[in-house]
Amino acid sequence: MVHLILFRFRVGIGGGGGDAVVGPARRSFEVPASLSINLRTHDQEHHECDSETHQPSQPAKMPALYLTAPISADPRLALSLAAQAPTFTTSQASSWWSSLPYPLTLFLNSESQEKWTSYENLFLACLRTGDFTTAYTCLEALIARFGKTNDHILALQGLYQEATAQNTGQLEEVMKAYDEVLREDPTIFSVRKRRAALLRSVGKAAEAIADLTVLVDASPTDAEAWAELADLCLGQGSLEQAVYCLEEVLLVMPNAWNMHARLGEVVYMSAQKMEGGDQMKALAESMRRFCRSIELCDGYLRGFYGLRVTTGTLLEALQGAKKGQPTTSDPLAGDLAPPSVATVMKLNELATAKLAEIVRRGTAGEKGWDGYSEVELKAAKDLIDRDTQKIER
């Protein structure tokens, strides 16, 4: 599983890789003044933090809560992290022994991966909840450890500037700072990604797509960038390009069951705009994608939900097709023939049965079945009930 852990870091921390190199800056350029933090008027508040009493730094084990990044849709993790951030930073702040000469500090520091992951996650949580002072403290600690010109720290600085920008003028400055950094060194992928994210957040989706196209051209194995590009294309309504990007994601990460499900969903969306033989092909492909996601993950609720929906639509389409239109399948192009009605019906029944089982066990909260969210279970239940109503009528 080691390669998965590497992927997790590569994908999550942004193209350039999470390098934890301490020491002098590797690059000869100066970080643009607008991207460095000194211009903001947080120095005064920072001095206030310094004057508080500091507890000695504890080389204790960080709570596992700090190790999860607070970037999911649910804000409660971010809230709890942000609430604990001030005490964390003051407990970690330097005390009398950091002023000792270099060899002795080696014996007394509390260095660990958990510490810096915690700092970063607390930083993100504070940005999310609006506690910019503590975020600044965390960022300063990270800069002190890793240096200002570290790829990832540059991205975090940019993140801070974006979050604290109050008008479009300041956002323009941030954009200019990104451009300057990239002009000096165009290979800093973390900053490239932040630039694309900023373009997207101000609404310039077409420019963001152009930026990301350059990025994936330079680094075609960056699955995160392809996934973001797929999302952007979907937002713009170009479904074929979204499908292409998701297929690229699957090329890089072929065992990602959630991306198979995502691709099934997008292909289903595109199938609803098509007609006749093309629609049949697209529905069949969508069904196969969901089948693959279920092959890769036992009891995958999203996969079974999609399978139920696509088999339902496919059954209707196949019954319509029986009355006339021949479906084209071109063996030279490698298309698969549309599945037979019997197969589709069996899959439909299987999906219904499994959905019912998951809903039953998930709502009962059995051990080993408690990972499904209420929203998902409710949606699955609604799907089953809707179809049983149709049968009853």
Place this chain on the structure above:
Amino acid sequence: MAAIATAINVLGVLFLSHAAYEHSLLTSASTSLPPTHSLLPASLDPKITLPLDITLETLFSVLLLCAGMVLSSADLKPIQWRVWAGTLEASQEAREVKEVGVGGGNPYQALEERAGFWDVRGVGKATRGWMDGGGDKKGKGRA
């Protein structure tokens, strides 16, 4: 299960040590000379016969210890991809991050969350709006 396994282990150790103790007492306990073995030279002759009960006790203790070790070992982890993936999706505790790089749920969730492209302004605004609107009024199913 753990208690039973520990008990079996303790019993096994007791019996083994008892058998060893009895074996160590053999030369002092026996008074009569045992029959000499014609195949062995005099210097290698142990001059005792090993009683059957010590042998049986040793074997019994070894069996007990084997059973105890097997019962007290940790559960086997899944080696099939789909079973592993299924536990990540279905169970809450598989999602907890135990150390950096260990645990943490679905590793491909990063492709859907995309930390490198995080929209801090939009998400921040939504979060602050949610907090101002009262926050978490009733608990939801999953963190």
